Amino acid sequence: MKRIVILISGRGSNMEAIVERCAAEAWDAQIVAVISNRPVAAGLTYAAAKGIATAVIDHKLHITREAFDAELAAAIDAYHPDLVVLAGFMRILTDPFVRRYEGRMFNIHPSLLPAFPGLHTHRRALEAGCKVAGATVHFVTPTLDFGPIVAQATVPVLPGDDEHTLSARVLAREHVMYPLAVRWFVEAKLRVDAHGLVTHLDGESQLL
Ligand code: GRF
Numbered sequence: 237m238k239r240i241v242i243l244i245s246g247r248g249s250n251m252e253a254i255v256e257r258c259a260a261e262a263w264d265a266q267i268v269a270v271i272s273n274r275p276v277a278a279g280l281t282y283a284a285a286k287g288i289a290t291a292v293i294d295h296k297l298h299i300t301r302e303a304f305d306a307e308l309a310a311a312i313d314a315y316h317p318d319l320v321v322l323a324g325f326m327r328i329l330t331d332p333f334v335r336r337y338e339g340r341m342f343n344i345h346p347s348l349l350p351a352f353p354g355l356h357t358h359r360r361a362l363e364a365g366c367k368v369a370g371a372t373v374h375f376v377t378p379t380l381d382f383g384p385i386v387a388q389a390t391v392p393v394l395p396g397d398d399e400h401t402l403s404a405r406v407l408a409r410e411h412v413m414y415p416l417a418v419r420w421f422v423e424a425k426l427r428v429d430a431h432g433l434v435t436h437l438d439g440e441s442q443l444l
Contacts, residue, residue: 239319242269251324254323258415301328369392386421
C-alpha cells in the first residue's frame with residue numbers, strides 16, 4: 237500500500253480528482269494526508285469530509301522560506317509518504333526540501349513545459365498566439381516547473397478563447413491526467429533514465 241500526501245493551496249480540484257480515482261479504481265494506495273499552506277483552502281473541507289487527515293502549515297507564520305519548508309517537511313514526514321503530490325501548491329520550495337523528496341514528488345503545471353514555467357500560463361499562451369495548450373505532470377527538481385516529464389495533456393486553443401475558457405479546458409484534462417500519472421507511480425510503472433526521460437514500462441501513452 238503506497239502512502240500519498242497531497243499539498244494544496246486553494247481549490248484542490250486536482251486533489252479531489254486523485255482522491256476519487258484512487259477510491260473508484262481501488263488503487264493499492266491511500267491518501268494519508270492533505271496539507272495546505274493556507275488556512276482557508278476549499279480543498280481542506282473536501283478532504284476532511286472524506287475522512288482524510290488534514291493539516292495547515294501557514295507560510296505567513298514563518299519568517300524564512302527555510303523555516304517554512306522545515307516545518308512542512310516535518311508535517312509531511314509524520315505520514316511517511318511514498319509520494320508527495322503538489323496539486324495547486326503555490327509555494328516556491330527550497331533546494332533541500334526538493335532534494336528530500338527527489339524521485340517521489342510530483343507537480344502539475346498548466347502549460348506544455350518547458351514552455352511557460354511560472355505564473356499566468358494561459359494568458360501567456362494566448363499572447364504568444366499558441367494554437368495548442370495543455371498541462372504537464374513532472375517530477376519536481378530544484379528548478380521551478382522543470383524536471384522529468386511524466387505526462388502531458390494537450391487541448392486546442394480556439395478562436396475567441398480568453399484565460400477563463402482556456403484554463404477551464406486545460407483543467408478538465410488535468411483532472412484526467414494527474415490521477416493517471418499518480419496511479420502509474422503507485423503501480424511502479426515509471427522509469428526515469430539517466431537523462432531524466434520518463435517512460436511507462438508497458439508503453440502506455442504519456443500524451444493525453
Ligand atoms: C491547476 O491549474 C494546476 O495546474 C495549477 O494550479 C491549479 C490548481 O487547481 N498548478 P486546483 O487547486 O487543483 O483546483
